[in-house]
């Protein structure tokens with residue numbers, strides 16, 4: 001998968017298909033709200049599994065009942081690449097089963 005930086009325009013266009021995700025500076029971000037702290041912790045572990053599978057890792061923050069992700073590609077100078085969008089796509093698919101909004 002390409003680790004070439006994507007333009008701001010292209011990134012914003014691709015995020016239209018990823019509800020709740022946003023471009024903040026050179027990172028894509030998303031905060032999920034969960035029905036409980038334990039559900040948030042479980043989603044965090046699931047995301048960690050996905051990140052290990054992809055070998056692509058976000059800054060992942062567990063709150064009381066929230067999980068926040070912030071990610072860009074270090075190997076591309078801290079810019080957004082297809083790898084970040086792939087991670088966002090996988091997490092977007094996994095989150096609803098945890099009761100995430």
Ligand SMILES: C[C@H](O)[C@H](O)[C@H]1CNC2=NC(N)=NC(=O)C2=N1
Nearest residue numbers: 055056057058072073074075076
């Ligand atoms: C050596 C290892 O494959 C690399 O450091 C991987 C690990 N996880 C990563 N995560 C992110 N967000 N960007 C990277 O460039 C990256 N590279």
